Amino acid sequence: MTPLYAASSWTQAVGGYQLKEPLWLLALLALPVLVWIRGRRRVPVLLVPFAAAWHRPSLTSGARWPAALALLGLALLIAALARPQRVDDRREVHTQGYDIMLAIDLSGSMLAEDYERGGDRLNRLQAIKPVIQAFITDRPSDRIGIVVFSGRAYTLAPLTFDHDWLARQTERLKIGLIEDGTAIGDGLGVSLTRLEQAKRESGGKRSGAFVVLLTDGANNRGALTPEQAADLARSRGVPVYTIGAGKDGIVPFPVFDDKGNKLGYRRMMADLDEGALRQIADTTGGHFFRAIDTDTVESAFKAIDRAQKIEFQSKSYLITTEFFPWAAGPGALLLLLAALFARPLWSREAAA
Numbered sequence: 001m002t003p004l005y006a007a008s009s010w011t012q013a014v015g016g017y018q019l020k021e022p023l024w025l026l027a028l029l030a031l032p033v034l035v036w037i038r039g040r041r042r043v044p045v046l047l048v049p050f051a052a053a054w055h056r057p058s059l060t061s062g063a064r065w066p067a068a069l070a071l072l073g074l075a076l077l078i079a080a081l082a083r084p085q086r087v088d089d090r091r092e093v094h095t096q097g098y099d100i101m102l103a104i105d106l107s108g109s110m111l112a113e114d115y116e117r118g119g120d121r122l123n124r125l126q127a128i129k130p131v132i133q134a135f136i137t138d139r140p141s142d143r144i145g146i147v148v149f150s151g152r153a154y155t156l157a158p159l160t161f162d163h164d165w166l167a168r169q170t171e172r173l174k175i176g177l178i179e180d181g182t183a184i185g186d187g188l189g190v191s192l193t194r195l196e197q198a199k200r201e202s203g204g205k206r207s208g209a210f211v212v213l214l215t216d217g218a219n220n221r222g223a224l225t226p227e228q229a230a231d232l233a234r235s236r237g238v239p240v241y242t243i244g245a246g247k248d249g250i251v252p253f254p255v256f257d258d259k260g261n262k263l264g265y266r267r268m269m270a271d272l273d274e275g276a277l278r279q280i281a282d283t284t285g286g287h288f289f290r291a292i293d294t295d296t297v298e299s300a301f302k303a304i305d306r307a308q309k310i311e312f313q314s315k316s317y318l319i320t321t322e323f324f325p326w327a328a329g330p331g332a333l334l335l336l337l338a339a340l341f342a343r344p345l346w347s348r349e350a351a352a
Helices: 022-039 051-055 061-081 122-136 161-171 186-196 225-236 273-286 294-307 323-352
Strands: 013-014 017-019 084-093 099-105 115-117 120-122 145-147 153-160 209-215 238-247 250-258 262-269 289-290 314-322
Touching: 017 314, 061 323, 099 153, 099 186, 115 122, 115 294, 120 122, 122 161, 122 238, 122 294, 145 161, 145 186, 145 314, 153 161, 153 186, 186 209, 186 225, 209 225, 225 273, 238 273, 238 294, 273 289
Parallel strands: 099 145, 099 209, 209 238, 238 289
Antiparallel strands: 013 017, 017 084, 084 314, 115 120, 145 153, 250 262
């Protein structure tokens, strides 16, 4: 990169305005000190034209104007030498984010505690909540919505840029909000409907959109089968990334009393339909991820983030406006006027 200024000079900037040679500012501040020293000595120490005529006490008050003009002119010239500038930093950014729907399973099986963090057991929903929130936070230029499903599918949050509000909605997620069951096809279908309400099509296909579907079971409820929903997503050009949560085989499932207190655990068999999730991903051009622990959940969302990340180029440039002519011109003019006004006085004193 080409440096903006030579290494021998430094720059002081405030609020977009800067002095390219700020050492001259010290000289400007030294003027009052020099005038005070000059008044303390018998001979002038400020070497400017006709200074001998200005410092003499015999001059009338009207004859002090040349000195005042000269000092003001010198101040303006010093300010000009400091190179005052206004710098405008302008950027041109052209980008457009994705529309993303997160379809999250809230069926009763998500209570299975086959995840761990820091030695503590977590159920499947507790394990994925912080990962979902991190995914939302890391994509500030995207509109994101959430669909939840169990025996039925509902929209928890439509597409929005308000990610703080979306994070609060994610925190509210809990098992039991919807009648139990696993309607994977309906969850995907409602997600596609939400994307349809915010169309951005190219060549008859929905562009700039995808769905992340997370479930731990097999479809056993709903009007749409997973295959039908996948065909619908493919026809609209929407990739679906599927995540299978939970471990295979026997997993611990908590048992609660009527007041919601945990009494213990019973063993249950995981029923994830991995084949259906793979087929949805393959049909739509997405990808399937197996999330058997907290690390693989995070890895799945990070992989999706990398695969569908907006990349854009921005142009940045500086526009510099020089102000030194506005100070240098009047400064030189004031010095010239001071010399013209002082010359007759100097000539009369020399003749005397």
